[in-house]
Structure formats: structure tokens, C-alpha cells
Amino acid sequence: MARFEIPSGWVVQAYRFALDPTPTQHRALVSHSGAARFAHNHMLALVKAVMDQRAAERSYGIGVDELTPSLGWSLPALRKTWNIRKRAIAPWWGENSKEAYNTGLDALARGLDNWSKSRTGERAGTSMGFPRFKTVRSRRSVRFTTGIIRVEPDRHHVTLPRLGRIRTHESTRKLARRITAGTGRVLSATVSQDSAGRWHCSLQTLVHAKTRRAHAPRSLVPVVGVDVGVKDLLVVAAADGTELERIPAPKPLTRAQARLRVLQRAAARRHGPYDPVARSRRQPSKRWRATQAKIGKTHARATNVRRDVLHKNTTRLAEQYRVIAVETLNASGMRSAGGAHKRGLNRALGDAALAQVRTMLTYKTRWYDSTLVEADRYFPSSKTCSACGGRKPTLTLAERTYQCDHCDVVIDRDRNAAINLARLGETHTVGEQGPAGSGSVAGRGAICETEPVRAGAAGGCEASTPRGPSGVGQPGTVVSQGTAA
Incomplete structure (x- = not known):
């Protein structure tokens, strides 16, 4: 296709x-989502049964030609098998749209494909596990x-x-x-x-193609660096050392902790879906359900506040500045280790949603004719002195002020990182745009005419990924260019 x-x-x-x-209509929506879950779980069980059967037959010494026929994992193959079996296992299938079942099968096909490619090394990133069954409490x-x-x-x-x-x-x-x-x-x-x-x-x-609003002003500073953090969500600085903006993090989840503690304690005192004494499931009480609904509304409000702040500020940045340099953070890696003593930091990182800033700027800079320069993950923006270029071997998260060991300059840590990012953006010129149609947003594939800089190693306590054997970072930055209106 x-x-x-x-x-x-x-x-x-x-x-x-x-x-x-x-x-x-609410009941119809619940029915459609339930039909998607049923199709996903049924076909996943069938795929697992076929895989287990073939593995058992191999252990018996049966030849490859005599094994149970394998089941295709692509969406067309899963849909064909589902259409053959649906009248027997789901006689009520006609009550919902065919798109409901296709939703579940598409999710299964993507999960199996990601798992297969992750095993063979064709998929970058963290390893993907085998798809799991969806429960009633799934989204x-x-x-x-x-x-x-x-x-x-x-x-x-x-x-x-x-x-x-x-x-x-x-x-x-x-x-x-x-x-x-x-x-x-x-x-x-x-x-x-x-x-x-x-x-x-x-x-x-x-x-x-979207264009920049006519009344949106353009800043006289063409290139800026944006440092993201937990305390201050965005720190924007120019290459000459001027701090232009400092936007504090909204911390909606932190502000909601007091209310969540009250609601979760109330829910613990009520008749929940699990009986710890009998170790069995039971019908939850109405008050437990009502409390869970309040907990969900509290989390939803925190999500909406966070999304609102991120969208408003990234839109303004993309419209106001012509070149924006940001870090490429491994947000999931920053939260993957640490144990119980790092629980508060992990919650703060999730509350700030640091990775969303770069994601939103990626497509908004294309909309508003701006350029996004993504620094390499190993670029030492926080460890490098913006005054003399010296580098600290280590820099803990507790050190909020950068003090250079070479020139004795004292500067705010986030401002120092933003200045280094702005200077990195100045060293790059953006070439012609690549072919459109790559991915979900048109215009990907911009190229970099100049040779990419070789970023130094991050190292230290704030490193989210291990350094290379040579102690230096990987070369290259990613540059994405906006489309002219």
C-alpha cells in the first residue's frame, strides 16, 4: 500500500x-472502545497460541515444513483473520463500527512490529517488550x-x-x-x-501551511538559546550573554499533591475492587468510584495546566525568534534510575515535561518560518563556561550557580547553559529544505551545510546516558528549518 x-x-x-x-452516545462510545479492546486481546491471544504451538513442535523435532502455519502480524493479515473468526467469537460485532475493531488490530500490529524490530536491532531507542493484554481500566x-x-x-x-x-x-x-x-x-x-x-x-x-500572525512581533535578537529545567521551565538568553526571559515552571502536579493525598487516603478507607484479606476481587463501592473520579479530575486539571503553559510559550518563541537552539534531552533516561531516594526528582521531571518543549518547537518552527537547532545529547551546555570556554569535570544538580575554575566568573547555571546554546545556534547555517512528506509533519529532512560541531562529553552526575569509550561525545547536531510562508 x-x-x-x-x-x-x-x-x-x-x-x-x-x-x-x-x-x-456515552454508552456507544464505551461500547466502541470495548470492541477495540476485545479485538486486540483476542488476536493477541491467538498470536501467542500459534507462537507457543510452533515452539513446542520445534522442541519435538518436527521439521519446518510440518509446523503449524504462522499467523501474519501485519494489519491486513490480522484483519483478514479477524473477519473469519468474528461471527463465531463476537456475534454482536455488528453493533459497532468496523473502525472500532480496526483500532484494536492496528494497535496490535504496531506493537508486534515494534517488538520484532527491537529484537533484531532495526528499531532505535529502548527495547520494546511483547504486547500485553488491555484491561478494562486501559485508556x-x-x-x-x-x-x-x-x-x-x-x-x-x-x-x-x-x-x-x-x-x-x-x-x-x-x-x-x-x-x-x-x-x-x-x-x-x-x-x-x-x-x-x-x-x-x-x-x-x-x-x-500555517503562517506567522501578522501582529506577532519579531525580536531584534535573531538567535537565542533555550535551557529547560525543573525550577525554571524556560530560560532564554542571547549569544552576547543577555538574559531575555525566565519562565518559572508551573508545577501543577506538585500544587495538587495536598488534594491528592486527601483523596487517596479517603479512597483507601473505602470498599475498593480488591479485598486484601481474602486476596480476591470484589465489586467496588459507589463512594470509592466517586473518589476515584475526583482523583482523575485532579490529574486531568494538572495535565491541562501543564499543556496550556507549554503551548503558549513555545508558540510565542517560534513566532518571536528566527533561530532557536535547544538541548536534546533523554528525559526517560533521566528518570530511569535512582531508586526511592530519587522519587521526588523523578516526579518533578515528569511534572515539568521537559521533552515536550523540543517536540512542540519542532513543528511550530516550521509553521512560523523559524529555524530550530537541536544540540547533541552530549553537548556540555551546563558545564562549559560562557565567558572563557573552560569546562567543569563534574556539575551536580544541587549547584545552581556556575563558578568557573579558570576565570572565576560566577553566573546562574541555567543562564550559562542558555548562552552556550545560543552561541551554538550562531555557528550553524541552514541549507535548503529536504523533501516533504517525511513523517506526520511535512517539511522534515533539512540539511546542515556546515560541518557539525563535535560536542564534548556530558559526564558527571547529570548525565542521562553513559559516555562513549573515548570520553568524548558523538558529533553532530540536528537542524530543522521552517517553511517559508
Whole structure:
């Protein structure tokens, strides 16, 4: 099957709206998400049974030609097998849209493919485990790619296959205007439920390339460095040493800890789904369910506050500055070790969502005709002195002030890192943009005309990944360029 190619001058963008379904529509949404979970679990059990059977036959010395036929792991193969078996194992399958079952099968196909490629070394990153069965408490989600998917002209309803018209909490005018003007087209819709129990509809659309707003000012400072952290979310500085902005971290989860402690203690005193004495599952009480709903709403509010702060600040940065240099942090590696004594730091790292800053700037700089320079993971932005270029061998997280051993300069640690990142951005010139259509956002593949710098080793206590055997970092930086409006 040919891969979808994004036309030149267009980008893929998602519009997310909170839904206000009726009780009937709510039950239909739960049924569709449950159907996706059922299809995923049934086919996963079948795949495991076939694999175990073939492994047992090999242990008996049976030849390869006489083994039980293997089951295909691709989405078309899983869908073909499901269509053969669905009438026998799920006679109620016609009550839901076929897209519900396709959602579960697609998730299984991706999981099996990632696991297989991770075992053979074809997939970069951490190793992926074998797919697991989805439980009732798993995230409810279903994706529609065919059928009637549209935004209604009244700008307060969306229409989805088998679900009909569903009212939205907020207006859909931003997307409706694009569709009316012919600069937007809906590709698919994903309906999911958050921890607070609210349903959301995310419409994946193909829209004409976004441009910077006419009233958005451009800063006189062309190149800036952005250092991200737990205490101060963003520290923006210029190459000449001027600190331009310092945005404190909102810490929504930390602020909600007092309320969460009260709710979780109340839930522990009530009749939960598990009996620790009899060591068996039981029907939870209504008050336990109500308390769990309050806990979910508290977490959902913390997520919304965090997302709001990140989106507003990254949008402003992409519109205001022409070149932005950021770090490439291994956020998951920073939280992977440490034990119980590092629990508070791990919670703070998750509360700050440091990796989201670079992710959002990656596509927003393309929208607003800016350039993003991503420093190598081993680039010692915090350890290098911005005054003389000297480097500290170690720098702990507790040292918030950088004091150089060579020139005795004393400077704020985050500001020093931001200055070094800004100077790294000045040393790079961006070439012509690569071919569009790579990945989910058009315009990837920008090249770097100059030779990439060889970043030094990070090392020390703040290193998130082990250093190479030679003690120096890996060469190269990643540069991504925005598309001209």
C-alpha cells in the first residue's frame, strides 16, 4: 500500500475538541472502545497460541515444513483473520463500527512490529517488550478513518460514523473556517477518554501551511538559546550573554499533591475492587468510584495546566525568534534510575515535561518560518563556561550557580547553559529544505551545510546516558528549518 504523501505547502495538524455526549452516545462510545479492546486481546491471544504451538513442535523435532502455519502480524493479515473468526467469537460485532475493531488490530500490529524490530536491532531507542493484554481500566480510545466525519455548520457539533452528531463544549470555528475556505480537509478522527472521564475528539486534518500572525512581533535578537529545567521551565538568553526571559515552571502536579493525598487516603478507607484479606476481587463501592473520579479530575486539571503553559510559550518563541537552539534531552533516561531516594526528582521531571518543549518547537518552527537547532545529547551546555570556554569535570544538580575554575566568573547555571546554546545556534547555517512528506509533519529532512560541531562529553552526575569509550561525545547536531510562508 502506497504511503500517504503530504502535498507541498500543506501540513498535518490535529484539532482537539471536548465532547458533550448524551447518555446514549456515552454508552456507544464505551461500547466502541470495548470492541477495540476485545479485538486486540483476542488476536493477541491467538498470536501467542500459534507462537507457543510452533515452539513446542520445534522442541519435538518436527521439521519446518510440518509446523503449524504462522499467523501474519501485519494489519491486513490480522484483519483478514479477524473477519473469519468474528461471527463465531463476537456475534454482536455488528453493533459497532468496523473502525472500532480496526483500532484494536492496528494497535496490535504496531506493537508486534515494534517488538520484532527491537529484537533484531532495526528499531532505535529502548527495547520494546511483547504486547500485553488491555484491561478494562486501559485508556479508552477508538479511531475512525472512513465514513461520515465532518464538522457541522453550526460549529458546535461533530458527526462520526455510527455515533451521529455529538455536541462539543467549545466552538469548532477555527477548523470550520478552514474547511469552508478550502484550506483544510479532515483525514481521520480519534475519540478518547481522559482520566477525568471526559471524552475528546481529535480531528487529524490536512491544512494549508500555517503562517506567522501578522501582529506577532519579531525580536531584534535573531538567535537565542533555550535551557529547560525543573525550577525554571524556560530560560532564554542571547549569544552576547543577555538574559531575555525566565519562565518559572508551573508545577501543577506538585500544587495538587495536598488534594491528592486527601483523596487517596479517603479512597483507601473505602470498599475498593480488591479485598486484601481474602486476596480476591470484589465489586467496588459507589463512594470509592466517586473518589476515584475526583482523583482523575485532579490529574486531568494538572495535565491541562501543564499543556496550556507549554503551548503558549513555545508558540510565542517560534513566532518571536528566527533561530532557536535547544538541548536534546533523554528525559526517560533521566528518570530511569535512582531508586526511592530519587522519587521526588523523578516526579518533578515528569511534572515539568521537559521533552515536550523540543517536540512542540519542532513543528511550530516550521509553521512560523523559524529555524530550530537541536544540540547533541552530549553537548556540555551546563558545564562549559560562557565567558572563557573552560569546562567543569563534574556539575551536580544541587549547584545552581556556575563558578568557573579558570576565570572565576560566577553566573546562574541555567543562564550559562542558555548562552552556550545560543552561541551554538550562531555557528550553524541552514541549507535548503529536504523533501516533504517525511513523517506526520511535512517539511522534515533539512540539511546542515556546515560541518557539525563535535560536542564534548556530558559526564558527571547529570548525565542521562553513559559516555562513549573515548570520553568524548558523538558529533553532530540536528537542524530543522521552517517553511517559508
